[in-house]
Amino acid sequence: MDIDDEILTEFYDNRYAVQGMLIYRKAALIVVREMQKILEENLEKAGHEPVLFPVLIPEDILKKESEHIKGFETEVFWVTEAGKKVLDKKLALRPTSETPVYTMFSLWIRSHKDLPMKVHQSCAVYRYETKQTRPLIRGREFLWNEGHSAFKNLDDAEKNVEEIRKIYGDLLNDLCIPYRIHRRPEWDKFPGASYTLAYDTLIEGKILQIATIHNLSEKFSEAFNIKYEDEEGNHKFVRLTCYGPSFGRLLASILNIHKDENGLKFPAKFAPTQIVLVPIFAKGNKEDVLKYCRGIKEKLVQFRVVLDESDKTPGEKFYYWEKRGAMLRIEAGPRDIENNEVVVVRRDTRKKEKIKKDELTPEKISEIFKDIDKNLREMAVKKFNEAIFTAGGIDEVKNLAGKGIITVGLCEKEECRNEIENYVSVLGVEEKEEKCVVCGKERKVAYAGKTY
């Protein structure tokens, strides 16, 4: 991330003594809490109940579904001792919460009247990453929201997948993050899922998976014995779905996708500082200007607004706040006071506009913010679309690796896949007419790219 260290430390500090575990600081938490609030509200509107499960999972529960544990076993942190005692049963720090949640589902679900059952929690999960850790992107502790739902049948589970797609789509739209949804190939789906949908965005040409939705196979409900009694008195296994976006990765996406040569930019609702007021002093009028600015600040308390009263020059203040992504700058000096005006400067376009003080209402600001977001979204989508390529041969795949998402013909043979995966990862495969670039025979289209 080519963002000044001085600014990044306002978001997180990664100098803590456990590698791969971050300290989230104020600026990051403002952004994360905003996205968490929107997501949780929408999940709850769609019938999810908030829960908070313990962080520890007993070994036998974590290992109940064999495919699942195979996918995680090299990444689990274990608690083996407590006080002076060696524990009889090892406890895992949750790498994800399917197993504890489904243990409880098997107690909570009795009848068809208990279904659907939908729960969600925002929490930290723990994975002993062996690849190089990266702040916000690949950590050994990371923040996310996970949803877990149980249904009578596959149809209801599929409807839930659609509903979650809508909720995640709305959040990503608010965050102005462009993405593609890829149905992960068989060899890369969530352990225990019948299929996995992944949300992939791009940061500097590399693919970042920011959220996933899994429709689980019946193996989970069988392993955890989650059954319900239907209207006729038959006992049936439920169908399960689980899903989650990573808050850290969403934050990394915002920071990297929207930044420009002048520093950070944010969708206005998420900016740690939304508005900065810069008083322009002339000799002897400092108090008048400050009073005028304080009056403006009071009118805008519903936003995160800072009145920069420091001794720095206006130019220094402009530079300081621009780098931090304050999305609107309001300047006021003696001339503006005389005319009962302010100067308003947008962070995204840097356009200046004079506005009468009386017209500077929260409604007016919200209107400007909406336009800023629209602009940010359009710029991000344009850049994203410009980084989607088509490769006609394996040499082109090689050349395009690390530059974006590559569309390429690929068959189902393992040798062809391995050849491609020497350079890029396959994100998803679609049934389309295209020749395999390796062997030139069978036809499928793959989306591929270098991943974080």
Ligand SMILES: [Zn+2]
């Ligand atoms: Zn082939």
